[in-house]
Amino acid sequence: xxxxxxxxxxxxxxxxxxxxxxxxxxxxxxxxxxxxxxxxxxxxxxxxxxxxxxxxxxxxxxxxxxxxxxxxxxxxxxxxxxxxxxxxxxxxxxxxxxxxxxxxxxxxxxxxxxxxxxxxxxxxxxxxxxxxxxxxxxxxxxxxxxxxxxxxxxxxxxxxxxxxxxxxxxxxxxxxxxxxxxxxxxxxxxxxxxxxxxxxxxxxxxxxxxxxxxxxxxxxxxxxxxxxxxxxxxxxxxxxxxxxxxxxxxxxxxxxxxxxxxxxxxxxxxxxxxxxxxxxxxxxxxxxxxxxxxxxxxxxxxxxxxxxxxxxxxxxxxxxxxxxxxxxxxx
Amino acid sequence: xxxxxxxxxxxxxxxxxxxxxxxxxxxxxxxxxxxxxxxxxxxxxxxxxxxxxxxxxxxxxxxxxxxxxxxxxxxxxxxxxxxxxxxxxxxxxxxxxxxxxxxxxxxxxxxxxxxxxxxxxxxxxxxxxxxxxxxxxxxxxxxxxxxxxxxxxxxxxxxxxxxxxxxxxxxxxxxxxxxxxxxxxxxxxxxxxxxxxxxxxxxxxxxxxxxxxxxxxxxxxxxxxxxxxxxxxxxxxxxxxxxxxxxxxxxxxxxxxxxxxxxxxxxxxxxxxxxxxxxxxxxxxxxxxxxxxxxxxxxxxxxxxxxxxxxxxxxxxxxxxxxxxxxxxxxxxxxxxxxxxxxxxxxxxxxxxxxxxxxxxxxxxxxxxxxxxxxxxxxxxx
Numbered sequence: 001x002x003x004x005x006x007x008x009x010x011x012x013x014x015x016x017x018x019x020x021x022x023x024x025x026x027x028x029x030x031x032x033x034x035x036x037x038x039x040x041x042x043x044x045x046x047x048x049x050x051x052x053x054x055x056x057x058x059x060x061x062x063x064x065x066x067x068x069x070x071x072x073x074x075x076x077x078x079x080x081x082x083x084x085x086x087x088x089x090x091x092x093x094x095x096x097x098x099x100x101x102x103x104x105x106x107x108x109x110x111x112x113x114x115x116x117x118x119x120x121x122x123x124x125x126x127x128x129x130x131x132x133x134x135x136x137x138x139x140x141x142x143x144x145x146x147x148x149x150x151x152x153x154x155x156x157x158x159x160x161x162x163x164x165x166x167x168x169x170x171x172x173x174x175x176x177x178x179x180x181x182x183x184x185x186x187x188x189x190x191x192x193x194x195x196x197x198x199x200x201x202x203x204x205x206x207x208x209x210x211x212x213x214x215x216x217x218x219x220x221x222x223x224x225x226x227x228x229x230x231x232x233x234x235x236x237x238x239x240x241x242x243x244x245x246x247x248x249x250x251x252x253x254x255x256x257x258x259x260x261x262x263x264x265x266x267x268x269x270x271x272x273x274x275x276x277x278x279x280x281x282x283x284x285x286x287x288x289x290x291x292x293x294x295x296x297x298x299x300x301x302x303x304x305x306x307x308x309x310x311x312x313x314x315x316x317x318x319x320x321x322x323x324x325x326x327x328x329x330x331x
Numbered sequence: 332x333x334x335x336x337x338x339x340x341x342x343x344x345x346x347x348x349x350x351x352x353x354x355x356x357x358x359x360x361x362x363x364x365x366x367x368x369x370x371x372x373x374x375x376x377x378x379x380x381x382x383x384x385x386x387x388x389x390x391x392x393x394x395x396x397x398x399x400x401x402x403x404x405x406x407x408x409x410x411x412x413x414x415x416x417x418x419x420x421x422x423x424x425x426x427x428x429x430x431x432x433x434x435x436x437x438x439x440x441x442x443x444x445x446x447x448x449x450x451x452x453x454x455x456x457x458x459x460x461x462x463x464x465x466x467x468x469x470x471x472x473x474x475x476x477x478x479x480x481x482x483x484x485x486x487x488x489x490x491x492x493x494x495x496x497x498x499x500x501x502x503x504x505x506x507x508x509x510x511x512x513x514x515x516x517x518x519x520x521x522x523x524x525x526x527x528x529x530x531x532x533x534x535x536x537x538x539x540x541x542x543x544x545x546x547x548x549x550x551x552x553x554x555x556x557x558x559x560x561x562x563x564x565x566x567x568x569x570x571x572x573x574x575x576x577x578x579x580x581x582x583x584x585x586x587x588x589x590x591x592x593x594x595x596x597x598x599x600x601x602x603x604x605x606x607x608x609x610x611x612x613x614x615x616x617x618x619x620x621x622x623x624x625x626x627x628x629x630x631x632x633x634x635x636x637x638x639x640x641x642x643x644x645x646x647x648x649x650x651x652x653x654x655x656x657x658x659x660x661x662x663x664x665x666x667x668x669x670x671x672x673x674x675x676x677x678x679x680x681x682x683x684x685x686x687x688x689x690x691x692x693x694x695x696x697x698x699x700x701x702x703x704x705x706x707x708x709x710x711x712x713x
Contacts, residue, residue: 033451034429037422153510161512163417163443165468238418243450246417246443248376285422288411295374295414 009185016181024174036173040241042281043176044234047183049261049273051230054187056259057267057316058196059223060203061130062138064255066231068145069118071250073232075158077114078167078239085110086168107170111179111236118232119225121148126224130217133206145255153247163246164239171241179237183230184270190226191270199223200268264305266312271319276312364407365400365661367392367651368427368457370438370448375415380440380640384462385410386633387644388437395652402656409433417447424448428455434661435459437647440640442466442512449476456663458670460651462644465513470689475667477689479647479678480612481713483513487520487563489695489711490586490610494559495530497697497709500584504534504557506548506572508564511540517563517588533557542568545575553581565590570599577603584608592639597703604700611698612639612680614707625679639680646678 028036048066055063085106092098129140158164190196201209202216210216239245261280265272283301287294309315369388372381392406400406409431411423420439427433428451435458439445442464452459453473460477461469467482481489494500503525508514522532534555536548549572552560560583562572569591576585587609597604615626615636625645629637653676654669655661673685681693692713699708 032429034425037425041418041422150510161510161515162466162468163446163512165446165472242418242421242447244417244421244447246447248415248443249417285426288426292373292412294412 009189013181013185017178020174020177020181024172028173037241038282038285039173040171040176040237042278043173043180044237044241045258045261045277045281046180046274047176047230047234047237048258049265049277050180050183050187050270051227051234052258053262053265053267053270053273054190054199054223055227056262057269057273058187058191058203059199059220060267061220061224062134063141063224063227064138064252064259065125065141065143065145065148066227066258067250067252067254068141068148069122069228069231070235070238070254071145071152071245071247072121072148072235073111073114073118073229074235074239074245074250075114075152075164076117076232077110077236078164078245079158080113081106081110081168081170081240082164082166089168103168103170104175106168107175107240110170110240111233114236114239115229115232118235119229122225122228123221126221126228127217130220130224142252142255145250145252149247149250159245161247163244165244167239167243167245169240169243171237176237176241179233183233184274186226186230188270195219195222203268260302264302264312266314266316268316269312269314269318271317272312272314275314364405365402365655366407366409366431366433367648368424368431368433368436368438369408369410370413370420370423370427370436370444371410371440372415372444373410373412375413377415377441380463381412381415383638383640384438384440384644386629387462387637387641388648390629390632390641391645391648391652401652402659402661406652413439413444413448415441415444417443420444420447421451424451424459428452428457433457434655434663435651435666437462437644437651439464440644442469445469446472449473452476456667458651458663458667460647460670462647463640466516474689475663477670477685477691479650479683479691480643480680481693481695482690483516484520485713486588486610486695487517487522488524489697490517490561490563490588491521491524491528491530492711493608493610493697493709494561494584494586495525495528498559498584500558501530502533502556502558503530504552504555504560504583505532505536506545506552506560506562506564507535507537508540508568509537511564513588513590514563514565518561521561521563538564538568540565540568543571545572546579549575549579549581553579557583559584559586561586563588563590566593566596566599570596570601570604573600573603573607586610589639597700600700605702607700608697608708609700610695611705612696613642614696614698614705616705617696617707621677621679642679646676646680646683649678650676650683 052066055061089102089106092102125144132140153161198214198219201214202219206216261276262273265276284298287297290297371385372378392408395401396405413419413423427436436452437460439461440463445461445464446469449459449472453475458475463480465480465483467484470476470478505518507518534552536552538545562569562585569587573585585607589611591609592611625642655666658665658669671685676683684692686692695711696707697709698705
């Protein structure tokens with residue numbers, strides 16, 4: 001049985017990649033840069049929402065410093081690309097085939113390093129702060145996010161208060177959704193593992209989980225580090241898409257926005273995070289016609305949704321193939 | 332089973348709604364108008380600047396439309412809000428360029444947001460004029476990016492020249508807001524030029540936007556015994572700093588940048604800001620015909636005396652419309668060339684000549700606070 005599950009996952013992954021490649025070459029040139037940009041932000045927000053859901057929804061740790069990790073990952077990968085990888089690539093020359101291979105490779109390295117930097121920061125702040133609970137943890141992570149932001153603001157090497165310009169544009173639709181898919185896959189499989197079950201136990205009752213022999217701090221730190229890694233990757237994707245970074249993009253309001261994705265989608269539901277991130281990215285764009293009422297309508301919709309579905313859109317449930325194919329029975 | 336079906340329909344409905352809304356957003360376009368894109372912060376942290384700037388642009392467009400429009404067509408402004416966020420600025424500029432197919436773009440007051448939007452306009456070959464982004468990097472983005480205000484470097488140099496040459500004061504101290512790129516830029520160029528002109532920087536201290544107590548820094552500055560303290564920050568702190576300087580009984584002249592331009596400076600500073608100088612783009616109390624007409628029209632239309640953002644944005648829009656008229660076309664490259672050739676364009680904030688770096692060469696005014704009013708003390712030519 002286990003073997004079959006792995007084969008199916010591989011098959012789905014291969015199919016997903018093929019669809020992305022086809023879409024990237026057909027749909028994207030067709031819909032134009034604006035809709036592409038909306039799609040790319042949907043992808044980035046999905047990564048942020050799903051990774052925070054791991055910390056907030058599954059492990060139950062109220063972190064509001066996600067934008068800080070995003071900033072750290074974004075700036076690290078941007079600095080690496082700008083100072084090391086881009087000059088290196090320029091040395092290779094910019095033929096059609098050369099850049100078709102070297103740019104994705106450089107982006108992959110850059111995103112990995114950005115993610116690792118964010119993960120390392122997650123580890124360093126996670127170990128002391130995750131011993132705190134509830135409100136105290138929230139405040140500690142809020143402070144951590146602001147510290148990262150202010151440190152970057154005062155680092156001239158990455159542009160400081162003037163912002164980081166001229167970052168190479170390597171992010172594409174295919175990359176964003178490939179990583180969003182990877183993020184979903186990792187979190188989904190983690191939750192189904194012993195580690196994931198332990199995380200959920202910690203969320204439900206930390207004392208009971210500890211009594212059952214779970215090393216609660218270690219598990220919480222693990223979720224925190226993995227979440228931070230993906231936040232860093234999302235930051236890197238944003239940096240290589242906008243070609244410009246400024247610390248104003250990573251204030252605690254951005255963290256709150258990601259918390260909103262998770263809470264609205266339903267804590268503990270990956271499907272919910274994906275839907276909420278998608279809808280809440282499209283909504284402000286779709287409401288542009290309403291001009292100055294736009295943000296009022298947006299906020300009012302949030303209030304209405306929370307009043308009518310306080311458990312979030314999905315309320316902890318996940319997407320099942322059987323919804324689409326009613327004939328298929330769950331075994 | 333039924334429960335699952337209900338769930339499915341509900342999801343489908345949500346997806347449909349989202350796509351329907353997106354469809355409505357991409358509305359039809361009229362070809363008998365010239366579309367000009369405007370992006371500004373109408374909400375968020377610096378909403379006052381964005382609203383003020385947009386009002387100035389709207390005024391210019393209405394005046395042109397009343398006179399018969401541009402190239403025989405009416406000007407249609409498409410105003411988008413970026414919520415004071417850089418990534419939103421990139422989003423709206425992409426929208427203006429690709430969905431609305433605007434002929435040119437006016438916007439952003441803040442350099443961070445112009446920098447996020449400018450590469451998109453540059454790549455699409457759509458001219459962009461920023462009314463008030465002073466960061467030198469902005470116009471370096473490319474050949475389609477212009478500005479009608481002076482840069483941080485010019486303003487810093489003007490303040491240095493004013494202090495050292497006009498006032499003849501050589502012992503200078505600087506108090507910078509380290510959280511603010513504008514403040515850091517001004518301080519850097521002030522320092523460079525002051526030293527070149529024979530001044531001496533005796534003390535450098537810093538604070539962070541939002542601070543309210545500056546006594547520690549001021550005590551240290553006092554120890555260095557300066558004749559001038561240069562405070563290149565925003566009005567929110569400038570008034571408080573002036574008050575605390577007065578408490579310390581320091582005999583110094585305070586000099587600031589255009590960030591001081593707000594009634595709040597005098598409201599907060601009171602007697603302590605009397606006699607202080609700051610560099611600005613224009614003075615609402617200027618007696619020239621152009622400024623008087625602009626201020627009168629603005630008051631009539633919006634009911635308040637404009638800050639510097641409104642006339643700068645008005646100038647940016649006027650300069651753009653004039654360039655489109657001269658180009659005789661809404662082709663991006665032709666408009667770009669026409670803007671680049673602008674010489675001695677009469678603006679509310681002084682005559683504008685666009686230089687080879689696509690920056691505006693124009694005079695700066697030094698204002699002095701005199702019995703709570705702003706008086707033009709000196710006009711410094713480039």
